[in-house]
Amino acid sequence: MSETDRTGQPNEKNAAGGSAKLAFSMMNEAGAPEPSTISSGGSAGREGKYLTFSLADEAYGIGILKIKEIIGMMPITSVPRTPAYVKGVINLRGKVIPIIDLRLRFQMEEKAYNDRSCIVVVETGADVMATILGIVVDAVSEVLYIKNDLIEDTPAFSTTLDTSYILGMAKMEADVKILLDIDAVLSSAEMTFLQTAA
Secondary structure: OOOOOOOOOOOOOOOOOOOOOOHHHHHHHHOOOOOOOOOOHHHHHHHHHEEEEEEEEEEEEEHHHHEEEEEEOOOOOOOOOOOOOOEEEEEEOOOOEEEEHHHHOOOOOOOOOOOOEEEEEEEOHHHHHOOEEEEEEEEEEEEEOOOOOHHEEOOOOOOOOOOEEEEEEEEEEOOEEEOOOOOHHHOHHHHHHHHOOO
């Protein structure tokens, strides 16, 4: 199980879970300024450090300030009458935390967990409405500092497709990383349901 430093951010230990290892370099050596926040409020709020991970061979990122820690897969207790993407709850150092499978939330094909699968523990919401939540991903990659000029707005796929949970598209060398607004991945009603389930 990985640990966090006193600020609540992941330290430089590798994440648990077989070969799913993540070196948390804060990249100050590269001269990147410390971001105060990462939000969906315009491009100026999107620059900062992101934890990147993979789902179905695609690359995603979540603002590092939302990450509490990364742990390897552990026993998950199922909760009856919950959506398929809600895998259940875990006991993390005495605290019950709901777990969702991000593949299933995004309506991707279900995949058996392996030694690269990880649970990324995130904090969603703010202040008194903040909720600790675990999301299952295929594998974690690295922490990247992504500048504004590398981030483009989400393309308009259609008028009926909700992409409000996407902060933007980061152009990184030969690929594109989808930057997620983790606060918008679940609706307020879904978050309320998870809070009661936990």
